[in-house]
Amino acid sequence: MYDLTGFQRDLLYVIAGLDEPHGLAIKDELEEYYEKEIHHGRLYPNLDTLVEKGLVEKGQRDRRTNFYTLTRRGRRELKARKEWEANYVDVEYDGVHV
Template identity: 55%
Template sequence: MAATDQKGNRIKDIEPAVDDGELTRFQWTILYLLAREDGCSEYGLGIKRALEAYYGEEVNHGRLYPNLDQLVEMGYVEKEQLDKRTNLYQLTDEGKDLLRADAARCKRIADGLGGER
């Protein structure tokens, strides 16, 4: 049975998800960290450290780099090889548009919640 709101509307029908190509929560977190203005390093190791600070636990390379590669394949992140060991990762315009759409969706949901409690 689908979840419903107080009016009986199916929750999934209230606000469609952003068409993100089935991103995982971990991948969304990577995108949001790359978008931060406070200096998340765009190098793989810097992204790893930012994720570890966010999650409060170690993030292994075997989890990080396949997810970064998938975001590159999806067109949300651009990868530039700086040397044999270092890659630079940046949001593409498509990645920025995806985050803007998600932020707008979240704002609409928050606006629908009404005043403070």
């Protein structure tokens, strides 16, 4: 996970939070978060990189639509990242630790 960009880590979080999302669903989530347009030329090459690294699996829903899921390795990497973050981030927001 150390060699991923922040954008690639965000892709993993979005994929983990949705049920077999297709590219446009991922794009919509990230555009809402970043509050700006995410171009296809940025999205799909980064998804392909995550597939090549074995963190994400790409499936085909139909001839035009692919979907994405985390691999076992991808889930392990996210879990390890969250544990690492917990060592450094202890923020309270409205009485809730995040």
